Amino acid sequence: MAHLWIQGDAGWDARKLTGRQFALAASEIPRVAVGETLVGRSGDEAAWLISADAGGSPVWALVASQKSGVRINGRVPPAGLCVLGERDEIRIEGGPRYFFSRELLATVEEFPGAERTVFCGRCRQPIEPGAPGVYCPNCGIWYHQTAELPCWTYAETCSCGKPTDLDAGFSWVPEED
Ligand SMILES: [Zn+2]
Ligand SMILES: [Zn+2]
Structure with a gap:
């Protein structure tokens, strides 16, 4: 958005x-x-x-x-x-x-489900509809993000290079005058 x-x-x-x-x-x-x-x-x-x-x-x-x-x-x-x-x-x-x-932030949200099974970008296991996950706003890959499966934050970046720190905020902020 x-x-x-x-x-x-x-x-x-x-x-x-x-x-x-x-x-x-x-x-x-x-x-x-x-x-x-x-x-x-x-x-x-x-x-x-x-x-x-x-x-x-x-x-x-x-x-x-x-x-x-x-x-x-x-x-x-x-x-x-x-x-x-x-x-x-x-x-x-x-x-x-x-x-x-247009920069988007990665946030934990419920996986909405899809017509075909979606596999996690990290552990390659299926993601169940309704399970907490992160949608990489850069490349569009879904990851688990629960206490048992912290797949999004497991590594410092997504495979596309997007940093996985959920508290990092926007990477670009306008400069002050
Ligand atoms: Zn996973
Ligand atoms: Zn990505």
Whole structure:
């Protein structure tokens, strides 16, 4: 799931883009109501983030009016439209900075099951539906993750190289000004 880095008083904060449409406003203090999809004061919108589902991986586009003063990576988007890419900086004149990112975190979740038996990427044994496991967000392989079978955290990295530390957080965080 994509997220938006928002710069606040306590540093950078990653907010999941759980809805399909977000407003970005030029207010001093960014406020996000997740689910209601609003950043900043209502009526103060400078740009909109809109998602289009392209076969399971949503594409996020920013739409801004020409007079809004919105810049993507320092440039005014042509025709006020920009499809967002990894680590794109969104800046609103007189307002906060944002960064767009698609980095996913590995978390322990229940294995939902699949049509065919899925085998663990570490121990090669089947993973039962409902069993706690980790889905590698980098390569898409499932691993057991229980007290008896800590297959995800057994090694320092997944076979694809993704670190398996469950508390590591995001590998990329925007730099402070
Ligand atoms: Zn296993
Ligand atoms: Zn992996």
